[in-house]
Amino acid sequence: MAKSNPDDRLYSEEHEWALDNGDGTITMGITDHAQELLTDIVYVELPEIGKKVRKMEPIAVVESVKSVSDVYSPVSGEVVEVNEDLEDQPELINEDAFGDGWIVKISMDDPSELDDLMEAAAYTALIEEEKEDEEED
Numbered sequence: 001m002a003k004s005n006p007d008d009r010l011y012s013e014e015h016e017w018a019l020d021n022g023d024g025t026i027t028m029g030i031t032d033h034a035q036e037l038l039t040d041i042v043y044v045e046l047p048e049i050g051k052k053v054r055k056m057e058p059i060a061v062v063e064s065v066k067s068v069s070d071v072y073s074p075v076s077g078e079v080v081e082v083n084e085d086l087e088d089q090p091e092l093i094n095e096d097a098f099g100d101g102w103i104v105k106i107s108m109d110d111p112s113e114l115d116d117l118m119e120a121a122a123y124t125a126l127i128e129e130e131k132e133d134e135e136e137d
Contacts, residue, residue, distance in 0.1 A: 003032045004124070006098055010074070010114055011123035014056070017098065018074040018117060026114070027105050028074055029083075030062065032097040033127050038064035041093045044086040047104060051079045055113050060103050062093065071103060075113040081105035 009017040015034035018026045035041065045061035053059050058070035059079070082104050085092060093101035108114075118126065 003098070005031065005033075005120040007120045009098070010117035010119065011126075012056070012072065012074050012117055013126065014072045016072055016074050018114065019102075020111075020114060021105070024111065025080060025105050025107050026075060027102050028059075029097060029102040030071055030093060031123070034069075035093050035097045035101070038062060038066060038069060039094075040065045041090045044090045044093070044103065046082040046084075046086065047079045049079055049082060053077060053079060053106060055116075059106075062090075073106065074117055075106060075108045076110060077106040077108040079104050080107045 005011065009019045011017050011031065015031045016028055017031050018028045020026055041062055041064045043063040045063070047053070047059050053073040053076060055074065055076045056072050059073040060071040062069050062071055083102050085100065086103065095101065
């Protein structure tokens with residue numbers, strides 16, 4: 001069962017989360033729901049520090065026993081830190097998607113891009129809607 005989505009983060013429709021660090025940077029990762037869909041994560045391809053990223057373009061790749069998925073940047077900016085622990089322990093995303101399983105920190109070009117993301121309640125509603133759609137198929 002997925003954990004509840006923390007209220008201190010914002011969420012994308014592609015199942016990424018962004019935590020505003022209050023200093024012009026965000027920490028981001030994939031949601032607990034996303035890691036649950038992927039199942040056992042076996043590899044994470046991290047971007048280079050200094051890489052320029054654009055909002056909603058791929059920033060990292062997460063590989064699980066089931067599939068390979070792009071991770072999309074929720075904002076435009078520059079990668080300032082990557083979670084190197086994921087190189088040896090990709091399963092941290094499965095174990096703690098909202099904590100130790102963070103993927104990158106980004107220095108934002110335009111903090112107002114955060115306004116395009118969803119709050120926890122809206123993201124939770126999106127997940128419920130997706131589950132209902134899957135049950136109908």
